[in-house]
Amino acid sequence: MAMTGVLRPGHTQLRVLNLEESIKFYTDVLGLVETGRDAGGRVYFKCHDERDHHSLIIRESDRSGMDFYGFKVLDKATLDRLEADLRDYGVATERIPAGDLLETGERVRFEIPTGHLIELYAEKKEIGDSLGYVNPDVIIEGRKGISPLRLDHWQIHGRDLDGSRDLFVDVLGFSLVERILGEDGKTDMAVWLSCSTKAHDIAFVRDDRDNTVHHAAFLLDTWEHVLRAADIMTKHRVSIDIGPLRHGITRGTTIYAFDPSGNRFETFCGGYNFYPDMQPYTWTWDEIGTAIFYHTRQLNERFLTVVT
Amino acid sequence: MAMTGVLRPGHTQLRVLNLEESIKFYTDVLGLVETGRDAGGRVYFKCHDERDHHSLIIRESDRSGMDFYGFKVLDKATLDRLEADLRDYGVATERIPAGDLLETGERVRFEIPTGHLIELYAEKKEIGDSLGYVNPDVIIEGRKGISPLRLDHWQIHGRDLDGSRDLFVDVLGFSLVERILGEDGKTDMAVWLSCSTKAHDIAFVRDDRDNTVHHAAFLLDTWEHVLRAADIMTKHRVSIDIGPLRHGITRGTTIYAFDPSGNRFETFCGGYNFYPDMQPYTWTWDEIGTAIFYHTRQLNERFLTVVT
Amino acid sequence: MAMTGVLRPGHTQLRVLNLEESIKFYTDVLGLVETGRDAGGRVYFKCHDERDHHSLIIRESDRSGMDFYGFKVLDKATLDRLEADLRDYGVATERIPAGDLLETGERVRFEIPTGHLIELYAEKKEIGDSLGYVNPDVIIEGRKGISPLRLDHWQIHGRDLDGSRDLFVDVLGFSLVERILGEDGKTDMAVWLSCSTKAHDIAFVRDDRDNTVHHAAFLLDTWEHVLRAADIMTKHRVSIDIGPLRHGITRGTTIYAFDPSGNRFETFCGGYNFYPDMQPYTWTWDEIGTAIFYHTRQLNERFLTVVT
Amino acid sequence: MAMTGVLRPGHTQLRVLNLEESIKFYTDVLGLVETGRDAGGRVYFKCHDERDHHSLIIRESDRSGMDFYGFKVLDKATLDRLEADLRDYGVATERIPAGDLLETGERVRFEIPTGHLIELYAEKKEIGDSLGYVNPDVIIEGRKGISPLRLDHWQIHGRDLDGSRDLFVDVLGFSLVERILGEDGKTDMAVWLSCSTKAHDIAFVRDDRDNTVHHAAFLLDTWEHVLRAADIMTKHRVSIDIGPLRHGITRGTTIYAFDPSGNRFETFCGGYNFYPDMQPYTWTWDEIGTAIFYHTRQLNERFLTVVT
């Protein structure tokens, strides 16, 4: 088959400092659709163009950040095979029973060398967008807030970038799409990896702070929606980190901003189509600014220091 | 791996009535980059965002239309495996030696039930876009004409749609993304198939005229580029079939037009992201107009009758 | 002063066949804001980016079409002066008392040679957009339907085009911006006139059907909003005449469609900036198709025949 | 008449440190069209959508900045009348003979209270865009660089803002469109003035540095062209001050950047339509950040300090 193995970023669990304020933010400002709440007090959201039950789960905590990062795989046979491959590779895996997350099947969870908990799963209830599957319209009216299409990717940080990169490439079948080399011209300081024709599905940055996350990204349609997202952010006085602007890496356009708990998120648009027969782009250390922020050509302090 | 098997539409060979006029059209109006000419008089082109040596080959003939449709596969092992799978399925295959097309490796060619010649190949020289692989810029200045990003898909016609659809799904690993059912509510009159996260890589339409092509499509960046493409078409008095408008199917935006030989081409933009865990959209016969042309909600005569 | 005399199209009164259905259409589909109803059963609407009380008034009738066309002038002195100028020019004028239209001052009404009733007025209550005048935001959330920025222009038809054109140019201070000449190369078959830096504020077409209207146009922000307008029209099964596409005349982009009573309206975007030191563009009879519909390069039957 | 008096910003003379480097910059990067050179070594440029002979003149100097700011008026009678009005107002005027600037008629020059030299003129040779005046196309192919539509406005600085504002409003017929009040809630710290339906044709900022300029602005078509402008700037390593982003004031989108001599320029797009019956928007001192840069909501140091 052509698209096999790991399909896409499927869900992520986010810690927020105040649940009510965050529900309001994720509903009215980011414009997600609430799809459920569970006995543990977690609240579930999906983007309007996603068909599965949820892609974002939030739970109240005294500390922001992310609990885990879930990828959907093609089917249960793939889930079993990838678990076996992980174990062969020396990675301990754990099965989380179906139903632990609402409407979600069994998950295979494991820790990667940068300290993050990654999950694979094959089943989640398809609740559809609101268009139906017969003679669908192309437009959903009355969407609120920024209203992204889907959860797109994460950028996560930790010490052993090489270990996590190799695990994703060698075991999970991701491709290296772009990289930033360190001053030595050899060491990967950051890598962008894809399991699809997207320019990236996950990015790793070398950082002493293990198991941290820089941002989760949500996909927007067009550069005009990026502008509208920035307008909505200011309207609601959302803290914007930087943007709108373009990335050198992936050529995507972007805004980085913070949710009320200080979790950074990205509203991302575009990026070229990637295929696994393509060689990666390499960025040298002196061009890191242009690589990340093509227009300012320099990193800002907050972008570099804040992770959760 | 995540992206395996068949990667994408890689090249197509088009028959044109007047070679010089066509070179001028494909260079100045469609805005492709000429990359070579071979001993047999064929001229090779690529789109500016493609890295392989060519995606369009034209040759002079007294009859317009397409000779064959080539898909790039992941690697030589995949090529061998898919050839074996095709033979197991009862399809005769032929190996065309490396070098028959400029800078292109061995091709596995076979005829599908609708009468078209399909090719698979694993190797073609990577000549890159003009950006380089180290610290690339995001923009290529001085592009001419419409200047699409890449060859995107084909719509081809023939009697035994079921046979070709099954071969693509069962042997080549494509997924069914959308379909139009006939008046009986059962028969596929048209199907859109994907081997990637694109909403389609090829479409089949049931038609008595075997081995015919409705259009090859080239990918544009944005709806604003679709407008610009239409403006350029009128500037050069290109015959426009229909557009700009939106498809119900794939939600993409489009213009259909004809090259100087009467070959229809599409300048296509957008379309949702497809994953193989998604169920297909179905269109009923009475909504075929909306399915194809979401805004006019009816098919035009020329769209229905002209194939080459 | 720099902007004097006649400022802009300010309001128009439209006849609809079914008031309730039309209120729903103008509110939910075209996305206007209802601002009042009067004792005579008329319903008033404004566009979200207009500050005056209304720009569209609808009234129930057994016949579609428009009752009158109102232009706002700079101030009461201008109103008096223009009325005097009209009388000097031999045009009979009538004063309609303040309050006849809700929140609207005295209007000077007169019939032009093509049979239409034109009105000038200097005063209408400013109710503002919803942004306020101190530290306004740039975005209004929760807008419904197509939601145009403002009433933009009309195209009206009648026999004595020359008479109406001269009256608008010689008395009201409009400039000729573009014209289509007839087969004789001399006669104006259609003219586009501006009283501002817009490419047109009104257009006249030579037509045996006096006192008819081809369309009222509402202004959209961007070509992406034009696409969205077409999507919304199909979602609500609005009858689309033609579009989205570009005009050769004004370079604007457009959709023509019909309200539930068969009144044609346009959702228009763009057009170049006009200044009164610029000479007009002329279109010859053989290029009338390209002039009106730059992409199809031909007029469609319905566009030519339907006026109300 | 409807558009009378002062029509628009017509030309500006800029001092550059290195003529050859600047010609290359204004031709290849900003994408203007060179239209002439005069005996004094000055080089003339126009934007592709301007019809008059030039809008930018550059001359070599050891100091960057602008020499004068020229507005086109409707006709010679207007020029005479405005000169008389200026003298009545107590402003000394000087007539610069026709031909001093290439293809330009007599200019009336005067100094305004903020120290700037303003010019009015009625005649400049119309050389047209490249589209012609009969059956014009809508698109110019092969444009280079950023390629703005036209010179749009200036922001100029000086001590006696009140004096310059009053002169523009009371004598030249401009309207106050937006203002930023100082901490006292009374004093205008900056004002945006229009002589047309544009949201502004000139802006004044209160500043101890008399006769200085913050930026000249060039008009772009769309937000997508603003992105492209930023991409081209980085491609050519143009120093970007800030952007792309939106202004609170005017709602326009923008990039500020510097030419090779350190002269700031703006690539501006959009802004609402203004009419002289509209009351101004007021911004309070604490919201000055949002007023200027709607997304960052704060001014950057360089924006505040650099004028030429």
Ligand SMILES: [Fe+3]
């Ligand atoms: Fe990201």
Ligand SMILES: [Fe+3]
């Ligand atoms: Fe297609």
Ligand SMILES: [Fe+3]
């Ligand atoms: Fe119109």
Ligand SMILES: [Fe+3]
């Ligand atoms: Fe400005």
